Amino acid sequence: MKNILLICRKEMRSYFASPIAYAVLALFAFLFGGLAFYPNVKYIVQMGPQAQMQGQAINLNEMVIRPLLGFASTISLFLLPLITMRLFAEEKSSGTMELLLTSPVRDIEIILGKWIGALGLYTSVLAMSALNISFLFMWGKPDWKPVLVAYLGLILQGGCLLAIGAFISSLTRNQIVAGGATFFVCLILYLLSYFTAYNNSLPSQVINYLSIVTHMESFSKGVIDSKDVIFYLSMIFFALFITSRSMESLRWRA
Amino acid sequence: MIKVEGLTKRYARTVAVDNISFEVEKGQIVGFLGPNGAGKTTTMRVLTCFLPPTSGTANVAGFDVLENPMEVKKRIGYLPETPPLYLDMAVSEYLSFVGRLKGISSGDIKSRVDDVIGKCALGEVRKKLIGKLSKGFRQRVGIAQAIIHNPDVLILDEPTSGLDPKQIIEIRDLLHALAGDHTIILSTHILSEVEHSCERVIIISQGRLVAIDSVANLTNRLRGSEAVALEVEATAGQPGPGDVQVRLEQVSGVSRVVAKEPKDGRLLFEVESLQGRHIRADLARTVVQAGWNLSELRPVGLSLEDIFLQLTTAEKKAEPAESKDTGKDAPKAVAEGDKK
Numbered sequence: 001m002k003n004i005l006l007i008c009r010k011e012m013r014s015y016f017a018s019p020i021a022y023a024v025l026a027l028f029a030f031l032f033g034g035l036a037f038y039p040n041v042k043y044i045v046q047m048g049p050q051a052q053m054q055g056q057a058i059n060l061n062e063m064v065i066r067p068l069l070g071f072a073s074t075i076s077l078f079l080l081p082l083i084t085m086r087l088f089a090e091e092k093s094s095g096t097m098e099l100l101l102t103s104p105v106r107d108i109e110i111i112l113g114k115w116i117g118a119l120g121l122y123t124s125v126l127a128m129s130a131l132n133i134s135f136l137f138m139w140g141k142p143d144w145k146p147v148l149v150a151y152l153g154l155i156l157q158g159g160c161l162l163a164i165g166a167f168i169s170s171l172t173r174n175q176i177v178a179g180g181a182t183f184f185v186c187l188i189l190y191l192l193s194y195f196t197a198y199n200n201s202l203p204s205q206v207i208n209y210l211s212i213v214t215h216m217e218s219f220s221k222g223v224i225d226s227k228d229v230i231f232y233l234s235m236i237f238f239a240l241f242i243t244s245r246s247m248e249s250l251r252w253r254a
Numbered sequence: 255m256i257k258v259e260g261l262t263k264r265y266a267r268t269v270a271v272d273n274i275s276f277e278v279e280k281g282q283i284v285g286f287l288g289p290n291g292a293g294k295t296t297t298m299r300v301l302t303c304f305l306p307p308t309s310g311t312a313n314v315a316g317f318d319v320l321e322n323p324m325e326v327k328k329r330i331g332y333l334p335e336t337p338p339l340y341l342d343m344a345v346s347e348y349l350s351f352v353g354r355l356k357g358i359s360s361g362d363i364k365s366r367v368d369d370v371i372g373k374c375a376l377g378e379v380r381k382k383l384i385g386k387l388s389k390g391f392r393q394r395v396g397i398a399q400a401i402i403h404n405p406d407v408l409i410l411d412e413p414t415s416g417l418d419p420k421q422i423i424e425i426r427d428l429l430h431a432l433a434g435d436h437t438i439i440l441s442t443h444i445l446s447e448v449e450h451s452c453e454r455v456i457i458i459s460q461g462r463l464v465a466i467d468s469v470a471n472l473t474n475r476l477r478g479s480e481a482v483a484l485e486v487e488a489t490a491g492q493p494g495p496g497d498v499q500v501r502l503e504q505v506s507g508v509s510r511v512v513a514k515e516p517k518d519g520r521l522l523f524e525v526e527s528l529q530g531r532h533i534r535a536d537l538a539r540t541v542v543q544a545g546w547n548l549s550e551l552r553p554v555g556l557s558l559e560d561i562f563l564q565l566t567t568a569e570k571k572a573e574p575a576e577s578k579d580t581g582k583d584a585p586k587a588v589a590e591g592d593k594k
Contacts, residue, residue: 003355006351006354006355007355010340010351013343014340014342014343017342017343018342094336094338094339094340094341095334095335095336095337095338096338096339096340097338098304098332098334098338099332099334099338099352099355099399100355101303101304102302102303102304102327102330102332103327103352103355103356104324104327104328104355104356104357105355106324251304251305251306252305252306
């Protein structure tokens with residue numbers, strides 16, 4: 001446990017000591033604030049009086065927050081490779097992997113430490129969006145519970161993709177390759193959920209189920225569905241498990 | 255302290271280490287010598303639990319590397335060929351991270367970091383980023399990292415590669431200072447390194463152990479005959495080089511006398527003895543009794559370079575006669591090289 005925290009702290013530190021964290025945060029802030037939050041809120045503000053005249057109250061949760069967080073989920077798909085690409089590839093290319101593997105630390109402690117560290121950065125990315133959304137709480141009265149649930153979903157989905165990214169990073173010593181491959185996988189997962197959404201044949205249903213993105217839906221509606229939670233947790237477990245296999249193979253091949 | 259038996263490491267197609275056995279006692283400095291690609295790094299990686307052996311056993315401080323890797327890792331300090339440094343960390347920060355990783359408690363970490371910073375003379379750079387340090391400093395940070403948890407065994411893979419002569423001497427002194435408390439294995443392909451810092455040498459070539467002995471024994475064992483460089487002063491052409499050579503050849507136990515180019519009126523000879531004969535005293539007496547001025551008489555040992563080359567090149571099992579020949583040719587070349 002102590003070792004996990006130690007490695008996690010080291011990861012967080014090196015994210016924030018390098019430009020990576022700031023690049024990811026700035027990119028997210030720009031995309032989320034500029035492309036989603038501002039146009040969306042501007043539209044609502046313009047529509048608001050009109051809607052009220054027609055006697056309809058604007059449901060902030062349904063009309064603003066839900067699409068916003070859906071957008072956050074989509075762009076985080078493309079930011080996550082930036083976070084995970086260095087996790088193992090950097091250690092391998094700089095030779096520090098040898099230090100970790102010859103220290104009295106278990107492989108799984110290294111992996112969990114790194115994954116939690118990456119999750120920490122991802123959480124701070126999400127916190128940027130929370131900053132935007134908190135404005136809605138200042139001027140409106142949205143329900144906070146579904147918002148919280150949606151964030152839980154985002155963190156679970158992110159954790160899942162981060163674990164996959166960590167696995168891919170453990171396969172190579174080249175950060176660009178790791179980042180590119182993770183981006184590709186995220187893109188495929190994203191596209192698959194679209195292609196298979198309106199097709200009811202069995203294979204496409206299976207693929208649709210496996211596509212990580214589709215399990216976000218219930219969360220974004222404010223529903224914690226145990227089947228989705230279990231799906232995410234087992235995917236995280238599986239990805240981290242194959243990462244540990246990959247690390248072990250490093251010892252045999254290196 | 256370290257016991258290796260029948261160690262073999264096979265990669266997909268190549269055998270990196272082939273059935274190596276050796277033991278290292280507590281407190282010794284052992285040099286691990288071999289040409290590039292001989293299997294030095296692989297052996298060290300097995301000892302540090304980075305790679306598992308294909309067969310055979312390795313035992314460090316009483317713990318097997320396969321059965322008890324955690325215990326072994328706690329007792330080993332390892333400096334790989336490229337020091338494992340996080341370039342974006344400051345020196346003291348890096349050292350305390352490694353220290354914590356090696357299991358030092360948070361209460362002790364500060365004093366341990368201060369201690370190794372003192373030992374490795376890193377005081378002036380302790381707040382600097384490792385990425386901004388010169389190669390010599392980085393290497394020292396690498397060594398500091400290896401000794402931070404005060405391990406029983408230190409394994410250093412080419413600790414002086416790429417350093418300038420002054421830095422090499424500093425590292426060498428540092429190793430000497432550490433030798434008392436730690437058992438040290440260092441690998442190198444620089445021979446003077448071993449001659450200066452190690453008590454024992456393990457020579458491996460193409461994955462196989464070719465020799466394991468003390469530096470002195472190794473030199474003696476392979477030196478079949480004694481070689482002596484001799485200098486006689488000549489004034490106004492007297493004595494002539496021919497006279498001296500004839501006289502020297504008459505000394506009992508001398509097998510060969512080679513006259514060399516005279517330098518500033520000094521006649522230079524290289525005299526070789528028969529196997530196992532000591533000729534220096536007789537040579538000196540002969541020269542003095544003839545009334546000549548003996549200005550220099552010095553033994554020319556086989557350097558470790560020659561031994562190393564003999565052992566590692568040409569896998570053929572040299573016959574005695576053959577090995578004597580190579581033994582004769584080699585020292586001259588080196589002796590001349592040394593003088594220049």
